[in-house]
Amino acid sequence: MNVRTMLTTEMSSRFNDLEKMSVRALLEGINSEDATVPQAVAKAIPQIEKLVTAAVEKMREGGRLFYIGAGTSGRLGIVDASECPPTFGVPHELVVGIIAGGDKAIRKAVEFAEDDRQQAAKDLDSFNINDKDVVIGIAASGTTPYVIGGVKTMRERGIVTGCVTCNVGSPLAAAVEYPVEAEVGAEFLTGSTRMKSGTAQKLILNMISTAIMIQLGRVKGNKMVDMQLSNHKLVDRATRMVMSELNIDEATARQLIAEKGSVRAAIESRKS
Numbered sequence: 001m002n003v004r005t006m007l008t009t010e011m012s013s014r015f016n017d018l019e020k021m022s023v024r025a026l027l028e029g030i031n032s033e034d035a036t037v038p039q040a041v042a043k044a045i046p047q048i049e050k051l052v053t054a055a056v057e058k059m060r061e062g063g064r065l066f067y068i069g070a071g072t073s074g075r076l077g078i079v080d081a082s083e084c085p086p087t088f089g090v091p092h093e094l095v096v097g098i099i100a101g102g103d104k105a106i107r108k109a110v111e112f113a114e115d116d117r118q119q120a121a122k123d124l125d126s127f128n129i130n131d132k133d134v135v136i137g138i139a140a141s142g143t144t145p146y147v148i149g150g151v152k153t154m155r156e157r158g159i160v161t162g163c164v165t166c167n168v169g170s171p172l173a174a175a176v177e178y179p180v181e182a183e184v185g186a187e188f189l190t191g192s193t194r195m196k197s198g199t200a201q202k203l204i205l206n207m208i209s210t211a212i213m214i215q216l217g218r219v220k221g222n223k224m225v226d227m228q229l230s231n232h233k234l235v236d237r238a239t240r241m242v243m244s245e246l247n248i249d250e251a252t253a254r255q256l257i258a259e260k261g262s263v264r265a266a267i268e269s270r271k272s
Contacts, residue, residue: 007167009140009193011186018189030195033188037199040166044182044204051162051178052208055134056215058160059094063132065212066124067097068150070114072194073138073164073201074099075106080205086234088218089226089262095209098123100146113146120150129159136208137163138201140193142170142181151176164204166197180204225264229257238263246270 015021015029055065067077078097085092100119101110113119124135135154137147142165151161152175162178173179182204184196213219218226223245229235235254241263242253253266260266 007141007143007170008183008185009166009187009197010191013186013188013190015188030188033196034199037182037184037196037203040182040184041200041203041207044180047178047180048204048207051136051180052211052215054160054162054178055136055208055212058132058134059212059216061132063130063134064093064127065095065209066127066129066133066135067095067138067205068100068120068124068135068147069098069138070100070105070144070146071109072198073140073144073147076198076201076205077136077138078106079202080209084209084213086228086230087224088213089228089264090213090218093127096127100144114144115146117145117149120146121153124150124154129154131158134160134162137161137172137176138165138205139163139170139172140166140197140201142167142172144172148172148175164201164208166193166200220264220267223263225267226262229262238266242266 018026021029059065067081069077078099081095081097084090084095099105101113104110105113135151137151139147148171151163155161155176161176162180163172163176164180165172166182166184168181168183173181182200184200187193187195187197189195223241225241227234229238235257238257239250239253242248242257243250245267256266256269257263260269
């Protein structure tokens, strides 16, 4: 039997005759399927914990985190990676998202890019990847050659590898040390893994990167004290944080932030 016929993400939708449904019925149907995703992710928490723990250990040694994926999965990895610097004030090189087909594939699909088993390793090598780093392959099906080839090569080199997939027992999960499998079942639109599978992957990536950054000391209490102050909204948020933490007025807080450049530095300057 072809492996693709066994994938839960390829199973037929519970709904049929979608083109005959009203807008309300379509929306309610999609929502009812989406509501099952958090439960699937919750079941995978023990796997996520193992992956995060391993990643934190490496990153404390100076390692970096790499996501590799194709299509929706690749784009989700890039989104998560790109949000780490503004949220946690880390260098752009600390968490890196790589997509099959290169950056042009972020906006427009590159035909057959995901079928190249050797390219991911080449893409990773352009970052001088080493055994302090961690590579997480993202693929809803767990069968994407680009991703499987990449993690296999990295694991052979002694690099810590993990994955995020939405099928249990996939070739991708077998290829890594730390698989995360969130089995979300059939999609509302048969085979459209940008839907429930994409949502599950987004939730898991949020969990991975946020937990790692907290463990690395990039959060204080429940505040993003190292966030980049790159717009007025974030400056206002930073001001409120400093006002609350130091019990000072707004003008003083704004001046302190302007002088010190970050919430963390502003707070520590008054508490040291």
